[in-house]
Amino acid sequence: MEARGGIGMIGVLITTHGNLGNELIRAAEAIKGPLKNVLxxxxxxxxxxxxxxxxxxxxxxxxxQGQGVLIMTDLFGGTPSNISLSFLKEGKIEVVTGxxxxxMLKLSDxxxxxxxxxxxxxxxxxxxxxxxxxxxxLNKKLSx
Amino acid sequence: xPFDIALVRVDNRLVxxxxxxxxxxxxxxxxxxxxxxxxxxxxxxxxxxxMALPRDxxxxxxxxxxxxxxxxxxRDKGEKAIVLFCNIHDALRSYNLxxxxxxxxxxxxxxxxxxVCCSPSVFLSDEDIQHLSSMTKDLGVRIDIRRxxxxxxxxxxxxxxxxxx
Numbered sequence: 661m662e663a664r665g666g667i668g669m670i671g672v673l674i675t676t677h678g679n680l681g682n683e684l685i686r687a688a689e690a691i692k693g694p695l696k697n698v699l700x701x702x703x704x705x706x707x708x709x710x711x712x713x714x715x716x717x718x719x720x721x722x723x724x725q726g727q728g729v730l731i732m733t734d735l736f737g738g739t740p741s742n743i744s745l746s747f748l749k750e751g752k753i754e755v756v757t758g759x760x761x762x763x764m765l766k767l768s769d770x771x772x773x774x775x776x777x778x779x780x781x782x783x784x785x786x787x788x789x790x791x792x793x794x795x796x797x798l799n800k801k802l803s804x
Numbered sequence: 805x806p807f808d809i810a811l812v813r814v815d816n817r818l819v820x821x822x823x824x825x826x827x828x829x830x831x832x833x834x835x836x837x838x839x840x841x842x843x844x845x846x847x848x849x850x851x852x853x854x855m856a857l858p859r860d861x862x863x864x865x866x867x868x869x870x871x872x873x874x875x876x877x878x879r880d881k882g883e884k885a886i887v888l889f890c891n892i893h894d895a896l897r898s899y900n901l902x903x904x905x906x907x908x909x910x911x912x913x914x915x916x917x918x919x920v921c922c923s924p925s926v927f928l929s930d931e932d933i934q935h936l937s938s939m940t941k942d943l944g945v946r947i948d949i950r951r952x953x954x955x956x957x958x959x960x961x962x963x964x965x966x967x968x969x
Contacts, residue, residue, distance in 0.1 A: 737819065739817050
């Protein structure tokens, strides 16, 4: 958690269908301890696009300490992602889709000299790398 | 271009999870047509929608006027298409400009000054209710309130009845 105490850390906004994001945060915290500067905006069908926009915008304001904000969404093409993309701003706001628990666990492992763009690609690469089909690993181990 | 217009829908989220994961596979649509004045000419949003759609699905985006000039409502001929409007007003405008659909699906509507909430995702203003009422009574359009195909369709006549009594 070394990087978190620093001034001007990158903020992270999780926005998902329903409470998925909140549960991801809870699961990550259960494994790794409290996450700082992470907020969740749930999206459900009772909220209008304008309302979701407002909630995200105020969460971004709260999270931004000068180093920018990474928005993580669950599904590319879904409403949380579509609205997040309207906030995209180079150097200020990045969007990564397909959030999973491995990515959540990596959030606090930011290196000090990482800028927002590097952080976003670090997190998304890590998320992709941590998807396995178990039988493929087993076969590799057996044949290797 | 003749399309089989399999679904005409009002959805203020336009293309999102329910369209991608439920309606497109259910209808076996090969084309999405969006009629929306704000989206027409918005290159960034168009690119995002294109990226979200499966590669074999065509996307056409038009202003309301262009749309009504370009397409005719017809069934059972050509590729299956889904037509999306952002709000009920735009759907009625298209109807009045010549796109005479006989059924309108209401998915997500969140009007300001909500007068009636008729499903968790449908909040109608007085203006919406007037439009829907004139569509059903004067134009004979069937109104189908449903977010996803497998949901039971809500009965708009009941809602209009409650409103007028």
